Amino acid sequence: MSSDKDYEWLITCQKSAYELLSLPTPSSQSSQSSFSQSQLRKQYRAKALELHPDKNKSPNADEEFREISVSLKILSDPSLKQKYDEFLQRKLNAELHKKARGARQQQIRDDLLAAEESHLVQQQQKLSRDQKIAFLRKKYSKLKKEKTQEILFSRRTVITILDDDDNIDHDQDIQETCSFPFEPKVKVKWKNKQSVGASISEDVIARLMEVFGKVERVDMSRSNSETENYYYATVTFQKHISCIMAQLHDYDYSSSLWDEVGLSKISKLLRSAKIVGYDSSIKLSGCKGMPFEEYMGISLLTLDRTINGRGRKIHEKHRKHHG
Incomplete structure (x- = not known):
């Protein structure tokens, strides 16, 4: 061969x-x-x-x-x-x-499977989050109705409380007949923590404040600087009741309001939200036929002023007695 x-x-x-x-x-x-x-x-x-x-x-x-x-x-x-x-x-x-080549193809298959799994998890989380938000909104509406009824009952006032989904256009009524002596704006104050505070943007502030109602715009204070202990921003709401709720919220205690929007950690930096142009010495009064949410806002501010006024008197009396 x-x-x-x-x-x-x-x-x-x-x-x-x-x-x-x-x-x-x-x-x-x-x-x-x-x-x-x-x-x-x-x-x-x-x-x-x-x-x-x-x-x-x-x-x-x-x-x-x-x-x-x-x-x-x-x-x-x-x-x-x-x-x-x-x-x-x-x-x-x-x-x-x-x-x-087989290893590269296997890696591509693994990456695709991982991406698909991640997408499914995100979709499931979004669905769960949306369901929780819808549940909380319904719960908030019910609680708001109950608390408002309690406040109005304590003032010996009897009116009909309507649910948020009743077929009445409250927004249009408020825009046409609202008589608040201030705009629906609050000045938000938060701690300037080096690792977080300076990175809080207008979008973050809007998301934080939207737990109280729809936010139309956020304006960051020009005086904000890295050397300041606190930062400020002016938040404009669509409704007055939203800015009133924002002011009356107690920021000294951690709240679950921001858990569902994933901002519970940042919310702990919030210190206060003060209504812009609001003078607590001016007496607010309602009138027959005024929009429900406007009447509720007046009632809440009046009640808050009454409670805080009594607290100051008790504190002053206690101070003089032990002076």
Whole structure:
């Protein structure tokens, strides 16, 4: 059999010539053999004694003996050996490339699955958050109705309390007949904490204040600077009742109002919200037929002024008594 046919037959074998003769395969950095011709023939003789058909009882004995014989022939011929080594290197490179491509494809599949899973989790969280917000709004509407009824009852005033979803356009009534002596604006004050305070934007302030009602705009104070202990912003609400609720909220205690919007940590920096242009010495009075929310706002401010006024009188009396 010619050498070329031997070569073509050998490259179809499952094992390489080096493996068949238990010889080290040349590295990819060097094509030089790490064994001599005498070592090659020594390995062949050892294998021939083991695999000769006279001693080898395997049904493939002839095939196995031919494999080591052809391997010796190819590795003994420098030109055929070089050609064979180049073939092995190309085969190895192809296998490495196939593995690398498979690894990249697997990584892409893993990334896609991770992105899809993350998207599903976000969608589920959004759905849960929207459901909680809807529940809280309904709960707030019910609580507002109950508390307002209590306040009005304490003033011996009887009026009909309407739910937020009744078919009456309160917003239009308020815009047309509102008689508050101030705009629906509050000046918000918060702690300038180095790690958080300076990064609070107009959007963040709007989201914080929207727990009290719809915010139309936020204007950051021009006096805000890194050296100041507190920052300020003016928040304009759509309704007066919103700015009243914002002022009456007690910011000294942590509140769950901001849990559902993910701002509970930042909300702890809030210190106060004061109505712009509101003079507590001016008496506010309602009139028959005025919008419900306007009447409720007047009632809340009046009640707050009464409670705070009594508190100041008790404190002054106590101070003089123990003076």
